[in-house]
Amino acid sequence: MKEKYPRPQFERHSFINLNGWWTCHISRKAMCYRNSDIDRERVESKGFEDRILVPFAPETPLSGLCVQDVIDCIYYHRQLELESVAGNERVILNFGAVFHHCEVYIDGQQVGFHDGGSSSFSFDITEHVCSGGVHDLVVKATSNLQDGSIPSGKQSSYMTSYTCFYHRTTGIWQTVWIERVSRYSLETVRTNWNADTQELCFAPRFRALKRGLVLETEVRSPSGKVFQTRTKASAQATYHVHIDSPELWEPGNPALYGITYRLLDGELVIDEVRSYAGLRTIEVEGNQIYLNGKKLYQRLVLDQGFYPDGNWSAPSDEALENDIRLSIAAGFNGARLHQKVFEERFFYHADRLGYLVWAESPSWGLDYNDDGLPARNFLSEWKEIVERDVNHPSIIAWTPLNETFYFRNALAHRRLHKEAYELCRTIDPTRPVNDASGYIHYMTDLWTVHSYIQDPEKLSQTLSLKDGKPFRNYPDLEADYEGQPYLVDEYGGIKWDPETQGNSSLSKSQNLQSWGYGDAVQSEDEYFDRLEKLTQAILAEDHICGYCYTQLTDVEQEKNGVYFYDRSKKFDTERFRAIFSRRPEGYEI
Numbered sequence: 238m239k240e241k242y243p244r245p246q247f248e249r250h251s252f253i254n255l256n257g258w259w260t261c262h263i264s265r266k267a268m269c270y271r272n273s274d275i276d277r278e279r280v281e282s283k284g285f286e287d288r289i290l291v292p293f294a295p296e297t298p299l300s301g302l303c304v305q306d307v308i309d310c311i312y313y314h315r316q317l318e319l320e321s322v323a324g325n326e327r328v329i330l331n332f333g334a335v336f337h338h339c340e341v342y343i344d345g346q347q348v349g350f351h352d353g354g355s356s357s358f359s360f361d362i363t364e365h366v367c368s369g370g371v372h373d374l375v376v377k378a379t380s381n382l383q384d385g386s387i388p389s390g391k392q393s394s395y396m397t398s399y400t401c402f403y404h405r406t407t408g409i410w411q412t413v414w415i416e417r418v419s420r421y422s423l424e425t426v427r428t429n430w431n432a433d434t435q436e437l438c439f440a441p442r443f444r445a446l447k448r449g450l451v452l453e454t455e456v457r458s459p460s461g462k463v464f465q466t467r468t469k470a471s472a473q474a475t476y477h478v479h480i481d482s483p484e485l486w487e488p489g490n491p492a493l494y495g496i497t498y499r500l501l502d503g504e505l506v507i508d509e510v511r512s513y514a515g516l517r518t519i520e521v522e523g524n525q526i527y528l529n530g531k532k533l534y535q536r537l538v539l540d541q542g543f544y545p546d547g548n549w550s551a552p553s554d555e556a557l558e559n560d561i562r563l564s565i566a567a568g569f570n571g572a573r574l575h576q577k578v579f580e581e582r583f584f585y586h587a588d589r590l591g592y593l594v595w596a597e598s599p600s601w602g603l604d605y606n607d608d609g610l611p612a613r614n615f616l617s618e619w620k621e622i623v624e625r626d627v628n629h630p631s632i633i634a635w636t637p638l639n640e641t642f643y644f645r646n647a648l649a650h651r652r653l654h655k656e657a658y659e660l661c662r663t664i665d666p667t668r669p670v671n672d673a674s675g676y677i678h679y680m681t682d683l684w685t686v687h688s689y690i691q692d693p694e695k696l697s698q699t700l701s702l703k704d705g706k707p708f709r710n711y712p713d714l715e716a717d718y719e720g721q722p723y724l725v726d727e728y729g730g731i732k733w734d735p736e737t738q739g740n741s742s743l744s745k746s747q748n749l750q751s752w753g754y755g756d757a758v759q760s761e762d763e764y765f766d767r768l769e770k771l772t773q774a775i776l777a778e779d780h781i782c783g784y785c786y787t788q789l790t791d792v793e794q795e796k797n798g799v800y801f802y803d804r805s806k807k808f809d810t811e812r813f814r815a816i817f818s819r820r821p822e823g824y825e826i
Contacts, residue, residue, distance in 0.1 A: 241554050243333055243412040244357075245585040246628055247425065248511045255413040256292050259315040260285040263295060263308055279312045280375050281345035289313065291413060292333065294406040298546045307396060308407040313376040317343070317415075321368040325420045325507075327444065328366055330374075331359045333411025333580060336549075337380040337387045343372050353618030354380065354387065355578035355599060357411075357625055378408040382602055386611050388618070390576035390599025391541060391792075400752050403793045406549040411580055420445050422508040423452075423498055428628050429667060430516040432529075436477040437494070437514060446470060450502055456514075457495040459484050470500060485529045486515030486630045488570050488826060491591030493630075515588055515630025521669050521682055525782055526722050528593075528633070531825035535593065535724065535783030536817055538564050538799065540572040542579055543792045545802050549577060558586040559804065564789055565592065566810050567799050568817030570826070571631075573674070573726055573785040576601055576639060578622050587631035595726075596626060597636040597674065605641055608649035616656060623664045634683060635661045638673035642711055654679040674726055677715045684718055686710050687727035689787075691755030693770035700725065700778050707780055722782050725775050730754035730787040733764055733807060734796035753797040754787070761808055769816050776821050786817065 242248045262285040264275075293300035295311060322328060330341070336354030340347060349360035366372055380387060382394040382405070393402040427440040441452060450470035456478050457463050468476040484492035493513045500508040520527045527533060540560065544551055551557045557580065564572055571593025578599065587594050598619050604611045619637055626632060637657035644650040654672045658680045661670040672680055675687035686708060690696040699708050707723050709715070732738075732753020758764045775784045790798035791807075801807055 241582065243331070243414055244581050246512050246581070247423075249416055249418070250509065251416070253415040255315065255415060257290065257315075258288055259291050259313045261287050261289040261295065261302075261314070262312045263287070263304065264310045264312065276377075277345075280340075280342040280347075280377060281373075282312065282314050282375055283373050284314050285312060291315075291409050292411050293547055293550050294336070294408055294410045296405050296407060297548050297550065299550070299552060305396070307382070307394075307405070309381060310377070310379045311408045313378075313409060315374050317366065317372045317374050319366055319368065319370070319415075322363070322366070322417065326363070326417050327361050327420055327422070328363045329359050329416050329418060330362045331357070331412075331414050331416065332409070333357055333413070334578070335376065335378050335409050335411075336406050337389070338378065340377045342375040342377070345373075345375075352614060353621060354389070354406075356618050356621035357581070358621070376409065376413075380407055385602070385604025385607065386614055387602060388598055388600045388615050389602030391543075391601065392599075394602070398793045401792075401795050403543055403795075404548050410548075410550045418444065419500070419507040421447060421450060421500065421502070423500060423510055425624075426498060426510075426512065428496075428512075428514045430483075430514070430518065431477070432516075432518045434477075434479075435481070435483055436479050437516065438475065438477045440475045441470070441498070443470060443472070443500075446472065450500060450507075453499040453501055454478065455497045455499075456480070457497075459492045459494065480516065483516050486517040486588075486591070487529055487531070488591040488593060491515065491589055491630075493589060512628075513588070514628065517630050519633045519668055521722055524720050524722050524780065526633075526669070526683075528826055532823060533782070533826045534820040534824035535571060535785075536569050536820065537571045537573045537593070537595070537726070537783065537785040538567070538569045538817075539575045539727065539785055539788035540564070541575045541788065541790075541792055542577045542583075543790075543802075551580065551583075554582055556804075557583045558590075560789065561586050561590050561592050563800055563804060565590070566814065568814035568819075569786075571595075571633075572789065573597065573636070575788075581625070584626060584629040584631055588629055592631055593633050594631050595634040595636050595671065596622070596632045597639065598622065600638045600641075605638070605653045606644055606646040606649050608646070608652055612649070612653050612656070615653070616660060619657060620660055620664065623661060627665050632668065634669050634671055635665070636671040636674050637661065640676045640687070641673050642676040642714075650677075651679045669722075671726075676710045679716050681716075682721060684709075684721040684723045685726040686723075688725060689728065689730050689754040691731070691767065691771070693767065693774050696728070696771055697774040697777070700774065700781065702778075702780060723780050724783040724785070725781060726783075726785040727787050728775065728784060729768065729771055730797040731764060731768055731771075732757045732797050734791075750794055751796045752794050764808070765812055765816070768813075772816050772819075776819060779821075782824075 669682035
């Protein structure tokens with residue numbers, strides 16, 4: 238079976254997938270300081286004592302190790318053997334993600350480093366390899382979940398999981414691959430749809446340039462129309478293709494335009510990349526959100542992207558797609574991707590299935606009271622994340638932070654919110670930004686609140702307008718509400734665990750191992766009665782334009798998913814669909 242390219246919006250003809258069995262060494266923190274004698278021995282290694290299946294983290298069963306300890310440092314090793322490399326070719330080593338600080342060595346020489354456990358990165362290793370040679374590749378990854386310097390999301394900083402914190406993901410957790418490209422080749426192309434002029438706009442960035450290069454772009458509509466253009470390849474190049482009778486992307490009709498970029502030196506194609514684009518607009522007007530000019534009601538589900546055998550790493554590409562299909566089957570039109578940066582192939586499946594998503598950083602674990610190293614680590618990585626995923630039509634909002642209500646340093650706290658918001662808007666002015674999901678807002682395009690009230694009448698009373706003003710989690714600590722679109726982007730979380738539900742013979746300590754919000758219901762009918770009434774309390778409020786239900790699946794000890802952790806059915810999916818597919822009158826999507 239043909240291997241799936243890890244970056245489907247920027248796909249070349251061939252690549253070398255480095256996933257598979259590597260050797261590894263897990264070291265105590267005190268023994269992995271850079272440039273120590275022991276560290277030097279490790280990075281010059283020709284193989285370690287343990288085996289690990291990349292791209293699964295050592296804490297996972299799929300890795301073959303299933304380490305339960307807190308890992309501060311891990312070294313990986315594998316051999317590289319490349320066929321002949323032409324004179325103008327560059328060899329690029331790509332990493333989907335490595336948590337958190339990464340250093341890469343070939344034959345003991347450092348070829349690059351990267352800070353950020355959720356963003357993708359690449360190194361040009363051409364000068365470190367030779368045609369037909371066998372080389373030793375060593376990857377060193379370090380992290381510390383306890384000092385507040387790195388965003389780690391829902392990873393537990395303790396030995397075990399608890400409440401809504403789960404097992405850790407250290408080191409390589411996404412695909413590693415090599416591709417060979419021309420010295421003169423494309424690095425990225427930013428695309429943007431201008432609905433007013435009906436133009437698909439392009440902004441390419443090149444690895445290197447020389448005189449005479451031409452960039453040819455071919456755009457293919459879903460119905461088979463072909464649009465072509467040629468432009469001079471230059472560092473300042475921006476250009477557009479006019480699209481007649483555009484087929485717009487939206488849920489229920491996820492039209493995608495295929496794109497092929499060819500970089501030409503005379504008549505010789507020296508680089509070719511396949512991509513795609515979805516033509517759609519997402520706009521905020523007053524307190525409403527419009528998709529392609531249609532009033533949008535967002536029926537989202539919280540998706541944490543954890544898997545029983547892989548933690549942050551999906552066991553397969555099919556598993557990524559399946560999660561989206563399970564959500565759609567339950568009546569949702571999208572997801573708030575929660576405290577994790579999802580794989581590029583997840584967004585590819587969302588794009589082609591017409592699934593709306595909010596992209597979010599794993600900001601928990603970050604000390605946002607310190608505007609030094611923690612803020613720098615966060616903002617530099619968030620920039621890479623937004624730049625990587627900006628072309629995906631399925632992403633309709635950015636959420637850099639989540640529930641930042643506890644703070645000691647008010648200046649650092651609000652500064653991080655402001656800088657994260659402005660960074661998003663600078664890179665991507667086309668999407669709304671939710672500066673922090675729920676709780677405290679300083680500068681935001683969307684106003685989001687969280688409420689896990691389990692009594693539908695109390696939830697209704699809480700969410701109803703008071704003197705024309707909506708409920709806010711911390712009104713005394715944040716900016717004034719200025720009429721932004723208002724969404725309840727966390728609610729519900731109804732607990733259901735068949736092993737403990739209604740079983741009075743279990744001890745209190747046993748029941749505490751099963752975690753959820755509020756008092757547990759005792760029957761399926763009681764579950765759906767509460768769910769329907771909680772959801773209806775939100776749908777009934779005219780000032781609310783969407784919600785996010787907690788959550789798609791159970792995660793470890795948290796037992797409040799629509800599905801069980803293994804993605805099996807908890808109840809009849811049609812009962813969920815009957816509730817979550819409803820939208821208020823006046824909304825077109």
